[in-house]
Amino acid sequence: MENQFYQEFDWAQLKKSARPTKVDYRTPFQIDRDRIIHTSAFRSLQNKTQVFFSGEYDFYRTRLTHSIEVAQIGRSICTRLLRTSSELDAGFYIDPDLVEAACLSHDIGHPPFGHTGERTLHRLMKPYGGFEGNAQTLRILTHTIFTSGRGMKPTRALVDGVLKYKTLFGEVDDQQNHFLYQEQAEWLDFIVDGEPFPADLPAGEHRNGFRSIECQIMDWADDTAYSVNDLADGIHAGFINIERIEKWAENQELDEDGSKQLEVLIQAIRKDRIEGAMGRKIGEFIAAADLVKSDGFLGKQSNRHGYRLEIDPRVATICALYKKLSRDLVFRSQQLQQLDRKSDFILSRLFEAFAENYMEPSSPDAGHFCLLSQEDERQMASADSEAVRARLVCDTLARMTDGVATRTYKRLFDADFGSIVDLV
DSSP states (O other): OOOOOHHHHHBSSSSOOOOTTOOOSSSSSHHHHHHTTTTHHHGGGGSSSSSTTSSSSSSOOOOHHHHHHHHHHHHHHHHHHHHOOOOOOOTTTTOHHHHHHHHHHHTTTTOOHHHHHHHHHHHHHGGGGGHHHHHHHIIIIISSSSSSOOOOBBBBBHHHHHOOOOBBTTTTTOOOOOOGGGGGHHHHHTTTOOOOTTTSTTTTTHHHTOHHHHHHHHHHHHHHHHHHHHHHHHHHOOOOOOOHHHHHHTTTTTOOOHHHHHHHHHHHHHTTHHHHHHHHHHHHHTEEEEEEOOOOOTTTOGGGGGGEEEEOHHHHHHHHHHHHHHIIIISSSHHHHHHHHHHHHHHHHHHHHHHHHOTTTSSSTTSSOOOHHHHHHHHHHOOHHHHHHHHHHHHHTOOOOHHHHHHHHHHHHTTTTTOTOOOO
């Protein structure tokens, strides 16, 4: 039975591609998902930081395993909604393949070294339009995921499902994150089919809250995996233990349920049953999402904007508690802060080296060295402005894994490191 939830509006592409013919066994959303999985941008997530530097240990998450977990949670939410919501049925349902595609691709725009790398690149790119992980995800999907700047030509529904933010850089003062690049305005216009945003969706927080139902599911799946699984990694790595939890709780304003949640966590640590406890929490978070009819902007054009995801407030509070616990005991730890400082230094020095060679005509090194791949050199040679060259430099750094960024730094600045036969 054909799924009536989606129409031509949802399958449309801004730039037509030679997609398989109608005899293909896949739906447009399955094609989107498959194209993402078979790309180097997706594979590179295996060596990009989630919480801890990739490669240090074997047991904790990388961006790749995190993305796979988010995709599984997203599909489970779709399955549960189909079975429990009176709004859906066998011929009218939220497509799990579309949600999976959004979940698998939601982090491919993140640079090496996690959120530290994102902050560093934004600081360096501020004069040229800024850097934002979600905006870079869009750039990869639509522009750089294949060679020659072709992109994968995604469907409107996938682009809308990935984009958590719909404010352009410069529309809000002093933007540190949560924006798209100015040159991505055509994609924002494509999502809304040229319709102007209503007055109740001004640029900034209000407009960024405007999301398709698939984007909302992806975001809650991301929050679930982030808050639960990253907490488990922090426990396994020794950053979070019973003593630290109890000391941390003394300085928090916890209600009765919050205290109970911490006690459950403490008991799981004491009995060495973290994986089982966290698995049950994931199930609880999935069950906390319900579908509610909505009459918002674009609701008449697409069912994707005719519904919203409503999260049980109690579970949302637990999610926030877990995030704060991880942030205070793991991310703000001395060890990670020192590594973050080093990451900032590495990316800053790399940006300076590439900028001297490609972006600063007055530099004695300008254009003297071929520091990029042949394809990147070709694009750099045809770049018609400093801002375009800066964006290409940023692309180079953003797609690096933690290991490639570290090795490139050593090759450029460590006299005893590097060989002409190095692969990267």
